[in-house]
Amino acid sequence: MEDFEYENGFTQDLDSETLFIVSQTFKALGDPTRIRILNLLFNKECSVNEIVETLDIRQSTVSHQLRFLKNLRLVKFRREGTTLYYSHDDEHVMLILKQMIDHACHN
Amino acid sequence: MEDFEYENGFTQDLDSETLFIVSQTFKALGDPTRIRILNLLFNKECSVNEIVETLDIRQSTVSHQLRFLKNLRLVKFRREGTTLYYSHDDEHVMLILKQMIDHACHN
């Protein structure tokens, strides 16, 4: 009787793969530093240094978090010389982030 | 020049209060156990024991996580004798959860 599929597409419990992806993604959004980085990348792409200077976060911290976000395919980058320009890579997740920010602001 | 307000309502950086609420809420959604509980509460209210039995999670764990979710006002409960029936208490966050689950499934 477990995992009974409802008409509306919902299940009583989620399969482990979905659960993993969902929790990983929300976890990515659950850290202030990563939220600030993604929020900055909302409108424009940024070099690592731009992020470091705009948000006043140490370079290694930014780099670590960008790797984290890149592993989840939430950001991507392009190279120009020695400079890497990062931008967001998941419209849907960015939309979800925007919704949550709006939700938080309206309180 | 920091915290410049854009036409579209976005700021270069978020104020700390918003940042706190957003990260707290995403953190709540970033744990598999809490996701499973909220997903179960999507359609119907559940007693603690129903959650325990349906999801096969220990009672103390469920209780701890329900307290966590209640502190963030993501769930509420009503009492009936010795039984507490929990239900979700934030439509918007539930919608965001649904979106992320759908997003994860479509991959």
Next chain:
DNA sequence: TTGTTATATGCTAATATGTTCATATAATGA
């Protein structure tokens, strides 16, 4: 009151997470 069922709580151990420092790599220009 005592027992029973349902739920909450305090504590602890294991694990995960985030930041920092120091250093490595990579591209480029002199």
Next chain:
DNA sequence: TCATTATATGAACATATTAGCATATAACAA
């Protein structure tokens, strides 16, 4: 080649998180 700028990485540390056990509380029935 060497120096410089931009970024990444590894290790260490502090802190946060999670689950589980044991026990407490709360409501109710006998």
